[in-house]
Amino acid sequence: MGVRVINDKCKGCTKCVKSCPFDAITMVNRLAVIGSACTGCGVCVEACPFDAIEKTEGQESKIDIRDYKGVWVFAEQREGRLMPVVTELLGEGRKLAAEIGTELCAVLCGDKVEDLVEELYTYGADKVYLADHPELKNYRTDAYTKVIYEAITEYRPEIILLGATHIGRDLGPCLAVRCGTGLTADCTKLEIDPEDKKIKQTRPAFGGNLMATIVCPNHRPQMSTVRPGVMEKAKQEPGRKGECIKLPVEFKENEIRTKVVEIVKKATEMASLTEAEVIVSGGRGLGTPEGFELLKQLAEKLGGTVASSRACVDSGWIDHSYQVGQTGTTVKPRIYIACGISGAIQHLAGMQSSDYIIAINKNENAPIFEVADYGIVGDLYQVIPAIMEELDNIADKNKI
Amino acid sequence: MEIGMKVLVCVKQVPDTNEVKIDPVKGTLIREGVPSILNPDDANALEAALALKDKDPSIHISVITMGPPQASVMLRECLSMGADAAYLLSDRAFGGADTCATSTTLAAGIKKIGDVDIIFAGRQAIDGDTAQVGPQTAQRLDIPVITYVQDVQVNGDAVTVQRQLEDGYEVIEVKTPCLLTAVKELNEPRYMSIYNIVDAYKKDITVWTHKDVGLSPEECGLSASPTQVWRSFTPPTKGKGEMLKGTVKEMAAEVVAKLKEKHAI
Ligand SMILES: Cc1cc2nc3c(=O)[nH]c(=O)nc-3n(C[C@H](O)[C@H](O)[C@H](O)COP(=O)(O)OP(=O)(O)OC[C@H]3O[C@@H](n4cnc5c(N)ncnc54)[C@H](O)[C@@H]3O)c2cc1C
Numbered sequence: 001m002g003v004r005v006i007n008d009k010c011k012g013c014t015k016c017v018k019s020c021p022f023d024a025i026t027m028v029n030r031l032a033v034i035g036s037a038c039t040g041c042g043v044c045v046e047a048c049p050f051d052a053i054e055k056t057e058g059q060e061s062k063i064d065i066r067d068y069k070g071v072w073v074f075a076e077q078r079e080g081r082l083m084p085v086v087t088e089l090l091g092e093g094r095k096l097a098a099e100i101g102t103e104l105c106a107v108l109c110g111d112k113v114e115d116l117v118e119e120l121y122t123y124g125a126d127k128v129y130l131a132d133h134p135e136l137k138n139y140r141t142d143a144y145t146k147v148i149y150e151a152i153t154e155y156r157p158e159i160i161l162l163g164a165t166h167i168g169r170d171l172g173p174c175l176a177v178r179c180g181t182g183l184t185a186d187c188t189k190l191e192i193d194p195e196d197k198k199i200k201q202t203r204p205a206f207g208g209n210l211m212a213t214i215v216c217p218n219h220r221p222q223m224s225t226v227r228p229g230v231m232e233k234a235k236q237e238p239g240r241k242g243e244c245i246k247l248p249v250e251f252k253e254n255e256i257r258t259k260v261v262e263i264v265k266k267a268t269e270m271a272s273l274t275e276a277e278v279i280v281s282g283g284r285g286l287g288t289p290e291g292f293e294l295l296k297q298l299a300e301k302l303g304g305t306v307a308s309s310r311a312c313v314d315s316g317w318i319d320h321s322y323q324v325g326q327t328g329t330t331v332k333p334r335i336y337i338a339c340g341i342s343g344a345i346q347h348l349a350g351m352q353s354s355d356y357i358i359a360i361n362k363n364e365n366a367p368i369f370e371v372a373d374y375g376i377v378g379d380l381y382q383v384i385p386a387i388m389e390e391l392d393n394i395a396d397k398n399k400i
Numbered sequence: 401m402e403i404g405m406k407v408l409v410c411v412k413q414v415p416d417t418n419e420v421k422i423d424p425v426k427g428t429l430i431r432e433g434v435p436s437i438l439n440p441d442d443a444n445a446l447e448a449a450l451a452l453k454d455k456d457p458s459i460h461i462s463v464i465t466m467g468p469p470q471a472s473v474m475l476r477e478c479l480s481m482g483a484d485a486a487y488l489l490s491d492r493a494f495g496g497a498d499t500c501a502t503s504t505t506l507a508a509g510i511k512k513i514g515d516v517d518i519i520f521a522g523r524q525a526i527d528g529d530t531a532q533v534g535p536q537t538a539q540r541l542d543i544p545v546i547t548y549v550q551d552v553q554v555n556g557d558a559v560t561v562q563r564q565l566e567d568g569y570e571v572i573e574v575k576t577p578c579l580l581t582a583v584k585e586l587n588e589p590r591y592m593s594i595y596n597i598v599d600a601y602k603k604d605i606t607v608w609t610h611k612d613v614g615l616s617p618e619e620c621g622l623s624a625s626p627t628q629v630w631r632s633f634t635p636p637t638k639g640k641g642e643m644l645k646g647t648v649k650e651m652a653a654e655v656v657a658k659l660k661e662k663h664a665i
């Protein structure tokens with residue numbers, strides 16, 4: 001799909017030029033000309049008051065897409081444990097599979113990870129494709145790409161979902177090129193088109209300023225990486241069974257071109273932000289790294305955990321693993337308390353879908369208030385202690 | 401001087417998404433006055449190459465981009481930071497490329513440059529945020545790729561990197577040629593130097609079309625892109641909630657009452 005200007009209808013009003021998110025339209029002799037930055041997104045089609053821009057159809061399919069069946073989920077494991085995003089993918093994958101009327105499968109690579117197969121069944125996998133081999137113990141691009149690519153050519157899935165983790169975002173692009181298909185990165189919403197049963201993948205672009213819905217009409221499999229923490233987890237059904245299909249694994253010498261010498265874990269535990277029910281998050285408004293101590297106290301009282309904006313991470317006040325947002329973690333706790341955070345779009349992108357947002361900020365015009373359920377204009381160093389005092393009062397009352 | 405290792409950096413010109421604003425009435429993106437910049441991660445990628453050259457001046461650094469003619473402004477900036485040569489892949493046929501098609505074109509350009517030892521790319525570009533073009537280009541060139549690189553040591557043809565993970569990092573060894581994608585933590589990009597700015601204007605920017613890199617128009621741009629943007633829209637905003645009033649104590653009490661209502665405590 002692309003867009004085309006119908007020159008007879010174009011009045012040279014420049015509305016399309018201003019509407020284009022990619023700066024791709026210029027005016028030449030009072031006619032709109034679509035430039036090479038065009039992605040065919042169609043914003044200009046809507047913007048044109050004279051219907052002078054139309055969508056054009058894309059290329060025809062070279063493969064028979066009907067040969068491809070089933071929804072696959074990449075069951076990413078580290079150290080023999082499934083990543084939390086896998087149950088999210090299985091939850092979402094189940095919905096998609098049901099709408100298409102197809103099966104849900106998981107593809108699992110690792111070394112001695114057979115016990116995870118049962119776990120995948122209980123989270124809804126009808127089939128598990130298992131590649132178990134010492135060389136697959138730790139993720140390596142070449143090894144995982146080869147094994148999964150071969151499985152794709154053999155079993156032809158219609159849809160493949162991977163978590164948009166540091167591993168999924170490495171594997172996904174390599175697989176897509178091998179398969180000659182498209183990949184939509186970091187999706188936050190997936191839907192099946194009721195008419196043609198194809199997948200519509202929605203994702204943020206421009207730092208969250210714009211959402212784009214992407215389709216992959218003529219190539220298979222349709223592939224997406226999915227942002228962790230966004231989809232609903234599959235419910236576990238103990239005792240649920242499925243079918244395991246063992247994949248052949250064989251590597252020639254020098255076929256795996258990288259060597260993992262060491263895996264170093266940070267001293268601090270990975271902040272389990274995606275799991276937290278209550279998050280108390282701090283921004284540059286804390287003024288000093290010590291400010292996080294105050295937030296920790298509040299978080300403890302609420303049974304939650306602390307998080308941060310990027311400004312604090314950049315200032316070295318707190319580790320990157322605590323960062324919420326576009327380039328950090330996406331969270332959706334029941335309660336998100338934003339303290340001294342301005343609410344830049346990149347931050348909002350990671351916390352906007354929290355159930356309840358409470359914002360504390362000195363500046364009444366801070367954009368964070370635009371998404372907050374409850375806003376408090378004030379100094380966090382006064383407000384937070386007051387909240388804690390109030391919490392203690394209640395706790396005391398309950399004791400009596 | 402004898403030319404040593406050849407290093408290539410993939411760079412992209414992007415709108416500064418920090419400056420992008422939404423028209424509150426129409427709900428559309430305001431692009432006017434938004435500056436175009438060198439993609440932040442690509443500045444880290446270029447810095448990694450320049451740091452290698454600081455230690456070994458025989459290293460030759462090329463930068464390559466696929467983009468419209470005005471991307472040459474960014475290439476000049478790269479030359480002013482210290483790159484030796486710049487390539488611009490610019491052609492109407494390249495337009496509308498998704499990551500799949502972009503990587504085809506970049507790989508074709510890189511093959512034409514030839515004999516590259518290390519390719520650096522940014523982890524992701526802030527317009528699309530896909531982080532796909534780096535690994536996909538490596539696949540097409542059939543060379544190993546390591547993404548999320550936060551540290552790099554080069555010793556002859558042996559490259560040792562730290563690959564960032566969510567909760568730590570891996571130490572990975574690889575041999576050249578290879579492609580590495582840079583994260584922000586890798587380094588602190590330098591500024592253009594006055595000396596280099598003057599020099600940069602003496603250097604030519606090589607401009608190639610699809611013919612120059614041996615691709616047919618069907619292999620480029622929109623027609624070679626499996627994914628298509630079906631629709632784009634500005635994200636619905638959640639809508640402002642309630643602003644609490646009163647003294648700090650009153651507001652605190654009210655928040656706690658609300659929390660209690662939500663069974664948070
Ligand atoms: C490519 C890219 C990716 C990014 N990704 C992310 C991301 O993932 N996550 C992220 O968070 N950011 C991200 N950013 C950065 C983002 O644009 C903002 O710069 C950042 O979120 C700002 O952090 P902040 O709100 O803590 O700081 P500021 O914007 O400086 O805001 C501080 C706020 O604190 C208030 N304040 C000051 N003192 C007090 C006080 N005593 N009591 C109460 N309030 C007080 C001020 O009024 C102000 O509103 C990204 C940027 C780019 C370019």
Ligand SMILES: Nc1ncnc2c1ncn2[C@@H]1O[C@H](COP(=O)(O)O)[C@@H](O)[C@H]1O
Nearest residue numbers: 410465466521522524525530531532533
């Ligand atoms: N048009 C392009 N020209 C040159 N390099 C690019 C281009 N698009 C992407 N890249 C490189 O690939 C990286 C990842 O981009 P993306 O996949 O768009 O997030 C960028 O940081 C660049 O290094």
